[in-house]
Amino acid sequence: MNLRASVVALAALVAAPAFAEGDPASGEAVFGRVCVQCHHVVNDAGDVLAGRANVRTGPNLYGVVGRVAGSVEGFRYGPSIVQAGEAGLVWSEETLVQYIPAATDFLKEYTGNARARGNMANQRVTPEEAADLVAYLTSLAPATN
Numbered sequence: 001m002n003l004r005a006s007v008v009a010l011a012a013l014v015a016a017p018a019f020a021e022g023d024p025a026s027g028e029a030v031f032g033r034v035c036v037q038c039h040h041v042v043n044d045a046g047d048v049l050a051g052r053a054n055v056r057t058g059p060n061l062y063g064v065v066g067r068v069a070g071s072v073e074g075f076r077y078g079p080s081i082v083q084a085g086e087a088g089l090v091w092s093e094e095t096l097v098q099y100i101p102a103a104t105d106f107l108k109e110y111t112g113n114a115r116a117r118g119n120m121a122n123q124r125v126t127p128e129e130a131a132d133l134v135a136y137l138t139s140l141a142p143a144t145n
């Protein structure tokens with residue numbers, strides 16, 4: 001490989017996704033420790049894939065990766081997350097890793113509205129744990145986009 005080719009190869013490496021692939025098994029543990037008190041994952045057939053059936057504080061996270069923000073039918077979201085979804089926010093690993101630990105800050109930035117507010121408290125998860133959670137949630141419902 002000549003020098004130019006190695007520089008190009010290196011650049012491709014550096015440009016690889018900013019977030020390492022998460023580990024679904026670790027994500028499952030984080031979900032059980034931090035998220036289950038408010039969220040569950042229930043598929044369209046009504047099967048409970050994670051958490052408990054009768055948890056209603058937070059929206060069902062089935063298929064959340066690739067889903068429009070604030071779009072679970074019948075869940076009473078705050079206005080800011082609904083506004084973000086209407087403005088085009090579709091959850092991805094990149095946006096979830098930012099949103100989960102700092103929902104209000106993320107929504108302020110995304111909507112450009114300094115008064116935006118999220119109804120979910122900031123969750124104490126590291127970027128690695130957030131990536132693991134995304135991998136776990138994706139394993140329960142593969143992203144469609």
Ligand code: HEC
Pocket residue numbers: 030031034035036037038039057058059061064068069070071072076077078079081091096100117118119120121123125133
């Ligand atoms: C104390 C309750 C609570 C806990 C704990 C909690 N959440 Fe939430 N979550 C909420 C609420 C309430 C909302 C709706 C936010 C809004 O309306 O602004 C929400 C929204 C979300 C959304 C947006 C979903 C959508 O439909 O757009 C995601 C993603 C999410 N939470 C992930 C998590 C993850 C992952 C964890 C664990 C690390 C977690 N949450 C822990 C209450 C909670």
